[in-house]
Amino acid sequence: MKKKNNELQQPSFPFQRVQVKKIVWIIVAVVWTITCASESILAQIGGGTLRGLITETRITTELITITDSLGQAQPRAVRKRLSIPLVGAKVQLKNTSYGALADAEGFYIIRGIPRGTYDVVFSAEGYKTQLFKNISIKNDTITEIDMILDPIASEANEITVTANRYEQRLQELSLSVSILRPEFFIERNSVSLDDALRHVSGVNVLNSNVSIRGSSGVSLGVGSRVQLLIDNIPFLSPDDGSARWDAFPVDFISRVEVIKGASSSLYGSAGIGGAINVVTKNEFSTRTSLLTYGGVFDNPSFGIWRWSERPRAQAGVELSHAQTFGRLSVYGSLTRRIDDGYRENFDFRRWRFFTKSAYQFSDAAALSLVANYAEEERGSSLFWQNIDNALRDGMSTPLRLSSTNLIIAPTLNWKLSRTVDMIVRGRTNRTSFQDTDGQNSTAAQYGVDVQTSATLAKGFTLTGGVETSYSTVQANIFGNNTSVTFAAYLQGDLPLLNTLVLSYGARYDGQSVNSETIVGRLNPRAGLNWTIGQYSSFRTTIGAAFRNPTISERFLTTQTGFLQVQPNPTLKPESSVSYELGYLFSYSRPIELFSSFSLTSLTIDIAGFVNNYENLIEVRPTASGAFSFQNVTSAQIPGYELSASMNFNQRLLRLSLSYTHTNPIDRTLNEWLKYRSRRLFYATIEANYDVLSLEWNYRFVSRADAVDRELSLIVADGARLVDAHVSDVRAGVKFPLGALEMAANVIVRNVLNYNYVEQPGILAPIRHYILQLRAAL
Helix, strand or coil: CCCCCCCCCCCCCCCCHHHHHHHHHHHHHHHHHHHHHHHHHHCCCCCEEEEEEEEEEEEEEEEEEEECCCCCEEEEEEEEEEEEECCCCEEEECCCCCEEECCCCCEEEEEEECCEEEEEEEECCCECCEEEEEEEECCCCEEECCEECCECCCHHHCCEECCCCCCEEHHHCCCCEEEECHHHHHHCCCCCHHHHHCCCCCEEEECCEEEECCCCCCCCCCCCCEEEEECCEECCCCCCCCCCCCCCCHHHEEEEEEEECCCHHHHCCCCCCEEEEEEECCCCCCEEEEEEEEEEECCCCCHHHCCCCCCCEEEEEEEEEEEEECCEEEEEEEEEEEECCCCCCCCEEEEEEEEEEEEECCCCEEEEEEEEEEEEEEECCCCECCHHHCCCECCCCCCEEEEEEEEEEEEEEEECCCCEEEEEEEEEEEEEEEECCCCEEEEEEEEEEEEEEEEEECCEEEEEEEEEEEEEEEECCCEEEEEEEEEEEEEEEEECCCCEEEEEEEEEEEEEECCCCCEEEEEEEEEEEEEECCCEEEEEEEEEEEECCCHHHHHCCEEECCEEECCCCCCCCEEEEEEEEEEEEEECCCEEEECCEEEEEEEEEEEEEEEEEEEEEEEEECCCCCEEEEEEEEEEEEEEEEEEEEEECCCCEEEEEEEEEECCEECCCCEECCCCCCEEEEEEEEEEECCEEEEEEEEEECCCCCCCHHHHHHCCCCCCCCCEEEEEEEEEEEEEECCEEEEEEEEEECCCCCCCEEECCEECCCCEEEEEEEEEC
16 A cells, blocks of 8 residues: 655754754863862862751650559650651752751751851751751861751741842732742643743743743744843843743752742833742752653544544653762753644754752852853744644745754852842853745844942841843844943832832833933832731732833845745834732641641732733734734733642642733723733642552633734634633652652643634644653662
């Protein structure tokens, strides 16, 4: 029987693939050589050692039998004080890369600490963080500190975030922040951060465009309204302003902070809808890890949609290692991912090398460096053919694309005095791409941010700084362009009463494109946080934000199949003003519901908000019949957000729920704002017993009430939108294998094979199965 040849031809690229891979391996070899050399050199420098035990105290009651004076046996309750090791508790020398985790006996040890005076932080999930100040470390001397940690009364009062550019507790903030823990996306095999963000309250993802509280609709891959930061360093692409959500290995992320609402007073342009800060780990205990996975997409729901004779598979491997050599700490990971794509011409092949290193000059100064290199080859299917061919590429000629990305970000932390800290952050972000139509772009951005924080009195903190960047773009679709930006900012937190804190600040940003007149804007913000007892806090904030149009939005000239886009150099910046009132309740003491079953923590967050936008940039048709980016509308998005999380018997059962309701109004046309989902409901249930775990995730996203009529005429069946009901399930096990820590997860995404779209003409991922294996030594 003659085999049908309906597979899409995937041409190769003359993009110096071999040379690029050689560069990657050269970088790996150089880093490894330097590391090995450092081990022998720095080992001779010596240093001090910090060690001890971390435990908790539990009071138990035991019935014993005693004999009274008459010889009668009498029961008596006796209280006993037990010392229980806290396995996995963390010890960290503050503002350094020196740290350790407690073992099964609660023992920790940190070697090779440079001579000096340090503050030592002891922490564990579910326990109060303890800070030991002014610990003197001497060379060739062992310092011992045993620590007893107490269970916390409020989890939110222990979670530390950097949303205001310095460390604060979550309960002290005047703005809404959600925290995404690394365990969530590691165990779900979220290889890209935007996949995990789909489960964060108030966040909706349209294809790869992240929208917070309705800030974004369909953007065609350019002009993010959410700022992406790595350790408070902005890293949107210099040419099209897009975010690279897979630029970091998940096993070296400490947490992800999702800051909601206007954030330009802190992080400048693109913070109009919010900001997402990826905080990497500062702990380099010797550890080698391997993560590998493989999966396959199921057949589509309808036979008419099937376009491939063979199964569409996906696979990946990530190898990483961390180690400390005297004053130098190094982490590195190498990642390879392959995906055949469930849609025609939607496959990809990716390489990524990521490293973070830290060098401790003294107890007052440390230098860290984050570097990432990635290359990708992929298909570029923009839309389907039509609803009957929903998985077929709508382009008459398949478009293929190759891209590279290089990130280098050094950070100097310098403690000027006991009350003043300075941070200098540098960044280099280079991107390039080329497709089979000959379209290409090479862009680079260089920037520096100098920040100083001072504690002037108890609880009164000032943070200020200056920032500048230079960008250059050379492209046959954008032209040759340059951009210079500069900014100055000041943020203060002033206690008005013992429980009432005023947070205020402002940032001025200026930009000049191609030596044009500087366009500047001042963005102020003010907020209040009122803490009520140990468990509750009210917050309110008002802030302004803006977004400069990207190079691609102003100067893009392209013809992609049936879609022609013309430049619009006269684009103005978008702006917004946001208001919010919120309440946070967090309680973390056991409440016995019935025998041997207790509610051990409860967190409830309620927020009401109004976001006003002016000069929103959208794609609109021109008089010639083409499209361009235009300032078309003003909008108002009022809404509310409810979220709750509960833990029963610590980790035995976990439940989280969130609901977001918005009314996105286009005030120019007096109709619904296009491509916004008004209702979002997310739920997660996780059960853990011994080494086993089960998890169910559910997402409901309501269909958009308004679509772009012109775009719907170009994209066949582009107005076919439905509510999304998506369920994912996971079963996992953790077990030791000799000296290895092993974990395995079986994951089924979109288990009901529900058909929906996140962006017009793009069917969302169909059901697929994944087996993930992890090993650590």
